[in-house]
Amino acid sequence: MKRRQAPRLKTREQEARALRERAANRAAARRGEPLPYPNPWDEWDPTKVEPGASVEEIHQSYREFCEICPPPPRKVHIL
Amino acid sequence: MSTTAKKGSHSLEDFAPFLRFLVGEAVPFSVIGGCAVGAYGRLRGVEVLSADLDVYTSAMDLYVVVDKVRRAGVPILKEPKARNLPVAVFEWEGKEVNVLSSSKGLPDPELVQRLAREFQFRSLPGLSVLVADPFDLLANKLAVNRPKDRPHIAVLRAFVEEEIVEAFEREEQPRKRIGPARRYLEITDVKALPEPLAGRLVPLARIATDYYFLANHVPTKALAQTVRTTAPDAARDQVNEILSRRRLRR
Numbered sequence: 001m002k003r004r005q006a007p008r009l010k011t012r013e014q015e016a017r018a019l020r021e022r023a024a025n026r027a028a029a030r031r032g033e034p035l036p037y038p039n040p041w042d043e044w045d046p047t048k049v050e051p052g053a054s055v056e057e058i059h060q061s062y063r064e065f066c067e068i069c070p071p072p073p074r075k076v077h078i079l
Numbered sequence: 080m081s082t083t084a085k086k087g088s089h090s091l092e093d094f095a096p097f098l099r100f101l102v103g104e105a106v107p108f109s110v111i112g113g114c115a116v117g118a119y120g121r122l123r124g125v126e127v128l129s130a131d132l133d134v135y136t137s138a139m140d141l142y143v144v145v146d147k148v149r150r151a152g153v154p155i156l157k158e159p160k161a162r163n164l165p166v167a168v169f170e171w172e173g174k175e176v177n178v179l180s181s182s183k184g185l186p187d188p189e190l191v192q193r194l195a196r197e198f199q200f201r202s203l204p205g206l207s208v209l210v211a212d213p214f215d216l217l218a219n220k221l222a223v224n225r226p227k228d229r230p231h232i233a234v235l236r237a238f239v240e241e242e243i244v245e246a247f248e249r250e251e252q253p254r255k256r257i258g259p260a261r262r263y264l265e266i267t268d269v270k271a272l273p274e275p276l277a278g279r280l281v282p283l284a285r286i287a288t289d290y291y292f293l294a295n296h297v298p299t300k301a302l303a304q305t306v307r308t309t310a311p312d313a314a315r316d317q318v319n320e321i322l323s324r325r326r327l328r329r
Binding site: 075 | 092118121201
């Protein structure tokens with residue numbers, strides 16, 4: 001059966017730019033310099049942990065995130 | 080879902096020993112089926128009994144439940160078959176239990192659990208059980224729609240319609256006021272509200288978004304006229320515009 005090709009979500013130029021920016025970020029990280037193309041979510045989500053965070057740090061980050069964006073309260077019924 | 084057409088005789092509490100077992104084993108699950116309908120029915124004074132208990136869980140947890148039940152010494156009467164029939168059937172203390180990981184009209188088990196409601200029991204201290212949200216249950220029953228589901232559909236419709244009215248009466252935020260009614264329209268796949276329900280909502284409209292919603296979803300010309308004449312001045316132009324696009328029954 002002939003395999004159908006997935007539709008392109010980005011143009012070739014967009015894809016090339018993303019790969020270039022990632023490579024630049026990796027190189028800057030290796031040199032210990034600030035990332036030239038930082039992910040805006042890193043700034044917007046103050047609870048985000050660094051790669052290699054411990055279980056406790058991840059759990060603390062989860063608790064802090066729940067304070068910013070709490071899950072909806074569950075309805076309780078009593079029979 | 081039940082495998083036989085046995086007459087219902089159990090409520091959710093009758094399955095307390097098995098429910099305590101599942102909760103004790105920390106298996107994530109929610110209750111669906113007749114026992115779930117019965118739980119909502121009782122909140123409105125309607126008794127619905129079921130022949131069996133239907134438990135809804137993820138495909139992976141279905142096998143966890145089967146394993147734990149077997150280890151508890153209970154024989155599995157029907158093994159789940161991953162590709163075509165993801166349901167396990169067994170009897171717990173003489174009562175049939177079905178554990179399913181998919182059912183027509185229901186979202187994924189994880190999503191159902193997230194939206195499920197917690198039921199506590201005055202007669203069973205310490206036990207609390209997640210029961211699928213009544214809107215999800217209604218969508219499920221409408222999709223399955225066997226003759227035995229029809230009385231359940233009526234019970235669930237009555238329950239969610241009361242919640243829709245309550246939201247119009249009590250909620251303040253626009254999204255919370257009209258959210259249940261929107262969900263009802265989605266589930267039942269209709270554009271217009273049932274006339275008796277719309278007739279109860281129109282007098283409760285207070286804010287502009289209520290009027291826009293009702294202008295879009297009242298079923299009759301008479302109700303549309305009431306929405307038009309009672310809408311606040313600031314909302315009237317938009318209400319008129321919405322109503323001018325509608326084709327309404329007399």
